[in-house]
Amino acid sequence: MKSSQVLSGQALIGEELELRPVDIVIEEGRITAIEERLQSPPLWICPAFFNAHTHLGDTIAMDCGADGDLESLVTPPDGLKHRLLAAVAREDLVAGMRASISGMIRSGTCGCADFREGGREGVLVLREAAAGLSFQPVIFGRDGGDAIADGLGISSTRDIHGVESQVRAARNAGKKIAFHAGEQDSGDVDAALAYEPDLLIHMTHATRKQLKTCAERGIPVAVCPRSNWVLGVTTSARRPPLQTMLDLGCTIMLGTDNVMFVPPDMFSEMAFVSAVYHLDSKIILRSAMEGSHFTGSPFFIRKGARAALFTVDPTQSGLVFSHDPVTSLVKRAQSGMRGNNVFNLKTQ
Numbered sequence: 001m002k003s004s005q006v007l008s009g010q011a012l013i014g015e016e017l018e019l020r021p022v023d024i025v026i027e028e029g030r031i032t033a034i035e036e037r038l039q040s041p042p043l044w045i046c047p048a049f050f051n052a053h054t055h056l057g058d059t060i061a062m063d064c065g066a067d068g069d070l071e072s073l074v075t076p077p078d079g080l081k082h083r084l085l086a087a088v089a090r091e092d093l094v095a096g097m098r099a100s101i102s103g104m105i106r107s108g109t110c111g112c113a114d115f116r117e118g119g120r121e122g123v124l125v126l127r128e129a130a131a132g133l134s135f136q137p138v139i140f141g142r143d144g145g146d147a148i149a150d151g152l153g154i155s156s157t158r159d160i161h162g163v164e165s166q167v168r169a170a171r172n173a174g175k176k177i178a179f180h181a182g183e184q185d186s187g188d189v190d191a192a193l194a195y196e197p198d199l200l201i202h203m204t205h206a207t208r209k210q211l212k213t214c215a216e217r218g219i220p221v222a223v224c225p226r227s228n229w230v231l232g233v234t235t236s237a238r239r240p241p242l243q244t245m246l247d248l249g250c251t252i253m254l255g256t257d258n259v260m261f262v263p264p265d266m267f268s269e270m271a272f273v274s275a276v277y278h279l280d281s282k283i284i285l286r287s288a289m290e291g292s293h294f295t296g297s298p299f300f301i302r303k304g305a306r307a308a309l310f311t312v313d314p315t316q317s318g319l320v321f322s323h324d325p326v327t328s329l330v331k332r333a334q335s336g337m338r339g340n341n342v343f344n345l346k347t348q
């Protein structure tokens, strides 16, 4: 029997996230029709989020009392997280990642771009953790893991040797390339740009010229503002330079970075960006799902797309008083989340 479902409400349609009263027909996990409705029930329908930068593996190091700097915490090979990852039992690693993924799903997220440590085994462990869940991790492996992953994820060009040969091998294998860049200063950005990456992470201290290059070449930037603040690489709304990125036409994607010190929750990230950076709500919301392009089948709601969306019933909370669902989704939806996830993803 064909599975079919109709969702009626105020939906955020297309990449423009245009709020419209509609019926959305979902058959076999795909949106087969979007029909205008004069009167819709008070239900908000939003595309699922895609977290554009995570390190799910370090769930096992959650709040481990670390208060060091960037280098002592997360820089390979001897940063605290790498020592903890090296010592953890495989089953605990899987359980940690699965717990994080399950939490992400409950808060409207059905995919992420993960930098996965631990070579091939590291990639397999993440696949196992996500197995059977309506969640699509786009995995950037390293140390050989890239060969069986979606891409190669390079910790800053200054941390590792042999970047060139790694990038060449990954390119030849048709893999995507991503770098951490500009997290502490702008010194490693030009080297990353020289490899024509598919994604740059952070760019907290990127120069205007470097950002212009990103815009011109269509290289998206995954920004992780809460992580930057927690790690002390910014103390000002000027960094990461979100407004400059937008002014120059960069594509911004929101990520939450290391689970060890930032929960992988997009509602919290959006609310933080709204409070600190004062960007337009719709731009913030779009950046929370923009990374879904990496799945090859973006989550934006349109006819023919797969159904990767969630609903919020505002009548179940104070959200019923909202004059602006987009702004309320960005600034306060989590506390009022009563709805359903409709993630009919075919996981890899």
Ligand SMILES: [Zn+2]
Residues within 6 Å of the ligand: 053, 054, 055, 115, 180, 201, 257, 258
């Ligand atoms: Zn990172």
